[in-house]
Amino acid sequence: MSMNDLIPAIKKVLEEVDVVLGWTRSPAAGVAVPARFHTPDEADGAIFDSTCIHNLAVHLPRLKNSKVGIVAKGCDARSIVQLIVEGEVSRDRIRVIGVPCPGVIDVKRAWRCYGFGKKIEDAGGRVHMEGRSVPREEILLHKCHQCRDQEPVIVDLAAGDVTSMTPPPPPDKSGIRERFAAMSITERREFWREQFSRCIRCYACREACPLCFCRDVCSMQTREPHWTGGQVNAIESEMAQQVRISHMAGRCTGCEECERACPVGIPLMLLLEEQNKIIEELFAYRAGASLEDKPPLLTYDINRDGGWR
Amino acid sequence: MRFIAEDAIPRLLEHLAGGGRTVWAPRVVRDSVNTVLFAPWSAGEPVETGAYTHLSAKAALLPPTERLFGFGYLQAAGEERIELEPEEPEESPVLFGARVCDARALAALDALFFPASGGFNDPGYAGRRSGLTVITLACTTCDSACFCSSFGKGPAETDGSDLILYPVANGFLAEPVTDAGSELVRLDLFQDSRLEKPELAVTARVETAGLREKFIDLFSDIDLWRQVSEKCLSCGFCAYACPACHCFNIFDEMSGDREGERCRSWDSCMFYSYTLETSGHNPRPEIAHRYRNRIGHKFSYFPANRGEILCTGCGRCIRGCPAGVDIREVIRTVQER
Known part of the structure; x- marks a missing residue:
């Protein structure tokens, strides 16, 4: 152009x-x-x-x-x-x-x-x-x-x-995707432990994400609620990221900004691509594909669907 | 001058690690696209001496999280008391493969945390710093983010280093700066050499003279700060990659309700939560307020209070910023006002 x-x-x-x-x-x-x-x-x-x-x-x-x-x-x-x-x-x-x-x-x-x-x-x-x-x-x-x-x-x-x-x-045949797909659950756990061991919790992933709009009150960083500890280590960083990623279910458009922003090269898209695939299979829904579609995980209605028992 | 062959570097690192000291060195991270980070080295692992690290070496002195002490609530003779469990001091590490910009940043950190340099007595930092050995790789090339020539002697700076290695064919010329460096070059791993020191890189320069006062004059010009920070996404990358940024948060983490640990972690003035007060009031609600503080602390407040600029021109904040913010453009815009 x-x-x-x-x-x-x-x-x-x-x-x-x-x-x-x-x-x-x-x-x-x-x-x-x-x-x-x-x-x-x-x-x-x-x-x-x-x-x-x-x-x-x-x-x-x-x-x-x-x-x-x-x-x-x-x-x-x-x-x-x-x-x-x-x-x-x-x-x-x-x-x-x-x-x-x-x-x-x-x-x-x-x-x-x-x-x-x-x-x-x-x-x-x-x-x-x-x-x-x-x-x-x-x-x-x-x-x-x-x-x-x-x-x-x-x-x-x-x-x-x-x-x-x-x-x-x-489609790309990047080595890491092929290897990840072949890993057992245990190997994946080891893989992520190692990946998150170098997370410095700069939250560039969150700030670069257009859909991550809790931002200043993000549970990765707040003391109340205290979902994740403040220590910078593999366990807390992985927990913090898992919370972020599950909040992206049915919302992530796969723009790859979180992975691009990550200074230490954690392949976050492996998690998000997998989740996006599941959402599409389960709900035939792609985030942001149409102004008319209802996000499947945002359709809960307390009057219709009932509250906690 | 003395010379060390490239293939003798692993033996040098083994020697340095011999007494049980941790040797930090630049390493390419497995399963990442050429991410190079300083990390504790162990024998047999390759060391990256060519590329720049994407984060500074400060983690060797200021860990991202440091346990200050453990604590527990004890019941004794019907009374509850708090038992503290102090941390054992760590042995000083070796920092191999720092660049001039990393080594130079030590002066800024020392000015705050190291009593021998007029700083406060921070036991964790001081313990690691007191016997620290810094072996620096001189830069014969640079990239378009480097701007160390803006500060001190630029690529020829020796401050903070014990020994400087100059890359030449098949190895490095070694120039000691301190007694610790002189002792190292006496090792058999080094030979005498008549080679000339190579030409050093010529890095970009931005004018920082007068910035200290200029910043104060422009402090209230919030439109200026909005303009220079409009791209910024307010993550903590720049602060965490910076060799001189050192802000931290102190907090307690419990395991169960009877014991826990008090920790100190890196913090960044770019975070909303950094200045959020218990009342809910935040004196720096906008990114512009926070970015202004970033510039002010580096180039005005810290120089005024501690005599050091909190920037060495390493360029890491420029290379890695997800939003493309270039601190040099900000400095220029401010200087032109």
């Missing part, structure tokens, strides 16, 4: 909102970083490319008092829909600029392999870095491989030609 479509779209939306959430290019890192555009002049710095990994929907519940425009990939749009369905964001105060997404590059992985801030060039079906190049599908985020959401479910203004999108490449 060319910026010729995006920038005018942002400017148009700015006529009716206070701020537009989008991306600009980081001078230090060369890739996209989230940005807020308040004026048409600022909007001239807007970009969209395959390094626009962030899910900007995370900012919507934090901007409750503004009218907000948001540039959204198809997967981001699912988070927006889920926030609306749950009543966290009101439909009439947001304007969605839908962008066709070619799949986004796993910038964190690329940098951890090749060095931070190295120039990433996505051209001709290959991603070029440091004089080397790999086929795109080897370095896309995992979610892009099974993408069913190229077309945003919610769009007020489309920027770019939706039909020109690259079809999603074949």
